[in-house]
Amino acid sequence: MTQEPIRLPPEFADLNAFAEVWAAPASDARHHQRQIRSLAEIRAFYEAMLPRLDAIFRYLDPLDLATLPVPERQLLYLTFGFGEAALSIELFNAPGVTDSPYPHGFHVVRELREFKNG
């Protein structure tokens, strides 16, 4: 699966740099970013996203999930990446799961919704 270049909708273009890291299409790939980054990096992303989430979902919700254009899909994946970061910040106060190794050998092998072309 080749990831397309990041190009968020113009309203959210200020998040492009974060999306380069956190908006991968696969759950495992987003989870991986969380594991290899410092808590400070994860927190910077988390805090940049928090004030934007309401606007992001107001923007995305009227759109049909089945036909999301690439920039909007990347924005959706970015919110999924936020979910990973939130677990680090809000639950563990650490990048990974407490007392667990990484790689841990557990994989998401089917996504909730498979979009064509990643």
Place this chain on the structure above:
Amino acid sequence: MTSIADRVTPVLTPPELGRGPIPSEPYRSAAYFERERNHIFNQVWLCVGREDEIAAPGDFIVKEVEVCRASALIVRGNDRIVRAFHNVCAHRGNKVAWANRGTAQQFMCKYHRWTYQLDGRLRGVPDAGMFFDLDKAACGLSPIHLDIWEGFIFLNFAATPAQTLRDYLCGLGRKLAGYPFAKFSTNAAMTGVFHANWKVAVDAFQEGYHVGALHERTIGPQFTSQRNPFGRLISAELFGPHRSGSIWGNREFEPRPTELRAFSYNTPIGSDKAIAEVANEAFPSGINPEKDPNWAVEMNIIFPNLFTFLSKQGYITHSFWPLAHDRTRWEARMHFAPALSARQLFAQQFSVCQARDTFIEDGVNVDRSQEGISSGAKPYLHFQDNEVFLRHQYCVVEEYLRKGAVAAQPA
């Protein structure tokens, strides 16, 4: 049932399961596992997937069932009937399907291009005239017993199953019939390998005693509180070899910021604070039998290796596939109603990620438990009242092995 907070002595464990410590040897012995293979896994009905995974004619899945040394090819025919076959070519034993899922008009062995119809019949044999009286009608794919319950596909590897699937599922099948499984038609799937005996792995999921401890940072706060600090079960029902219990939810749970956001978008699996208000509307009446207002999830274990955790927002399945006496493949699926909006999909995805982190805690923990059990330092394990399902599993396994040994004796 005595309410959770009022219990001062065990109330869930029926006397016939005993009260004593449980030998640890069955949880670490390769010889014991061989007996389980013969007398349990090769005899009982095993769930391998959902019927809607193969919705159209020609859709197939291949399920490796290592514990039965089988590769099962499950396919929907042009007549829409779902059949299961050993994924083995009659010619020289190669696999006729190498992909683990797909859609086919026929199956063709890559080795010499023997072809098989969707109903298993042998269709084509290249250079057939060079064989010696080949009986093509007898060379179809070998069928495996298959039956379907509530959309779940079960296989049975016995030559002749001792019971129909319905008889096997008995009271638990009746209790759960009517739960809206089909409504929760999308799922995310996770997998991993536990370095543990299958029973050690199953045991990590069939009690709530550990939830406040091991899962303190993840789901602990949703399922424990000062009112139920040790994750006691509301109820525990035993149905033949199967079991079903009501899991208590903490209605005073204070969600963390993103949990709160996800709840408001689409209350995720297993943590609905408003569950009691709607619990009795759409569900079969046997779920939450105590009608407890703190009911959160119904946990069901279909012996030997399938869990369903049922809630209002969807359901989770766990399957445990033994690979060896000390190795088990775990497969989980989290089923939801298809998301209609981006925020719903976000909420579901967050639920999947949080559950994955919780399962990582379980997985690491299971491996550590096995290391300790395998050391042999402790000849016995100790199960308390809220670990009644662990005790029941031990007793059921022992019973199957006892009966199996008797049946295997020459007359």
